[in-house]
Amino acid sequence: MPQFNMEERRRANEQRYTILCIDDESVNLKVLASIFKDHYNVVACKSAKQGFQHALQENPDIILLDILMPEEDGFELMIKLKLHPKLTNIPVIFITGLQDVKNEEKGLKLGACDYIQKPFNSSIVRARVNTHLEIIRQRNLLKKFALFDSLTELPNRRKWLQDSTESWLLAKQAQSTMVYGIIDVDHFKKYNDHYGHHQGDLVLRKIANTIKRQLYDYHGAIFRCGGEEFYFYFPVSKSFTASTVLSACLNSITELAIPHHAVNNTYHVSVSIGAVQLIPNKNISIEQVIQQADERLYSVKNDSRNAFSLLELDLNNQKIPLDVS
Numbered sequence: 476m477p478q479f480n481m482e483e484r485r486r487a488n489e490q491r492y493t494i495l496c497i498d499d500e501s502v503n504l505k506v507l508a509s510i511f512k513d514h515y516n517v518v519a520c521k522s523a524k525q526g527f528q529h530a531l532q533e534n535p536d537i538i539l540l541d542i543l544m545p546e547e548d549g550f551e552l553m554i555k556l557k558l559h560p561k562l563t564n565i566p567v568i569f570i571t572g573l574q575d576v577k578n579e580e581k582g583l584k585l586g587a588c589d590y591i592q593k594p595f596n597s598s599i600v601r602a603r604v605n606t607h608l609e610i611i612r613q614r615n616l617l618k619k620f621a622l623f624d625s626l627t628e629l630p631n632r633r634k635w636l637q638d639s640t641e642s643w644l645l646a647k648q649a650q651s652t653m654v655y656g657i658i659d660v661d662h663f664k665k666y667n668d669h670y671g672h673h674q675g676d677l678v679l680r681k682i683a684n685t686i687k688r689q690l691y692d693y694h695g696a697i698f699r700c701g702g703e704e705f706y707f708y709f710p711v712s713k714s715f716t717a718s719t720v721l722s723a724c725l726n727s728i729t730e731l732a733i734p735h736h737a738v739n740n741t742y743h744v745s746v747s748i749g750a751v752q753l754i755p756n757k758n759i760s761i762e763q764v765i766q767q768a769d770e771r772l773y774s775v776k777n778d779s780r781n782a783f784s785l786l787e788l789d790l791n792n793q794k795i796p797l798d799v800s
């Protein structure tokens with residue numbers, strides 16, 4: 476059995492990667508499976524056609540692909556993989572009996588990340604696959620750092636720009652009603668001044684997680700877009716109103732009952748919310764909607780705090796005040 480070092484074990488434990496092996500020779504598939512099966516999920520198939528189907532179903536992290544196969548060969552499959560938007564980024568390593576430089580050049584030009592000649596040495600195959608899996612791990616980590624906030628682990632402003640735009644376009648197409656808004660922690664400067672920044676960080680995390688759970692229950696999403704400011708959206712359905720969801724968010728924070736004696740001896744940490752309900756349409760942008768949500772938030776801050784203000788926009792984007800909690 477091949478020996479895996481500490482680094483390989485660590486990597487395999489972090490995430491069980493899936494390796495798709497495509498080769499018409501059963502004996503090659505068996506050898507590849509024996510190299511990787513203890514630490515990775517191995518999916519094996521004997522034709523390019525099956526391989527394409529498995530790639531779509533399994534979404535593998537890496538593909539090991541033979542070239543000479545009956546019917547469709549590895550080069551043909553490679554072209555199909557690269558043309559498919561869901562499969563184009565999966566690294567492919569050719570493992571082949573073809574020895575000449577021209578085929579190696581062709582494989583690499585088609586987009587393979589590596590080219591291994593048969594008969595192969597198990598240790599070399601393992602080392603090369605691990606190198607590419609490490610690149611994938613680092614790429615995923617970079618993506619996470621770029622799109623998520625490290626304190627609350629919520630998606631950040633960059634992710635908001637991507638996801639809110641996507642939700643907007645989908646809702647516009649389906650003519651569904653959406654709510655977009657901003658949640659802001661009340662008297663948070665006083666909280667930091669009184670309890671210290673570290674305690675303030677813990678409170679931000681608690682608030683983020685609590686509201687995330689509430690919104691997820693209603694198929695919504697929340698993003699950390701400023702220090703103590705969170706943007707969110709959720710769809711409105713027949714089974715619940717926007718006010719129901721916004722009240723649930725406020726109540727969930729009240730129920731945490733985090734003392735905030737810098738305001739007064741009976742005060743607890745609370746949030747204020749400004750929100751806009753509408754069917755996304757071409758006469759208004761999401762930035763304008765957030766601007767209006769910000770105005771509603773400002774009005775709550777100037778009034779009682781620990782409340783929400785919801786504004787409905789009709790199909791002409793005319794404001795119809797709906798509700799103030």
Ligand SMILES: Nc1nc2c(ncn2[C@@H]2O[C@H](COP(=O)(O)OP(=O)(O)OP(=O)(O)O)[C@@H](O)[C@H]2O)c(=O)[nH]1
Pocket residue numbers: 626659660661662663664665667671672673674675676679701702703776
């Ligand atoms: N602990 C901590 N505090 C933060 C973080 N980001 C921003 N803040 C603090 O959040 C506070 C926001 O203060 P303000 O904008 O004056 O708002 P506020 O005190 O909550 O007052 P209102 O919004 O009017 O209720 C500032 O003291 C910031 O330093 C963070 O990551 N951690």
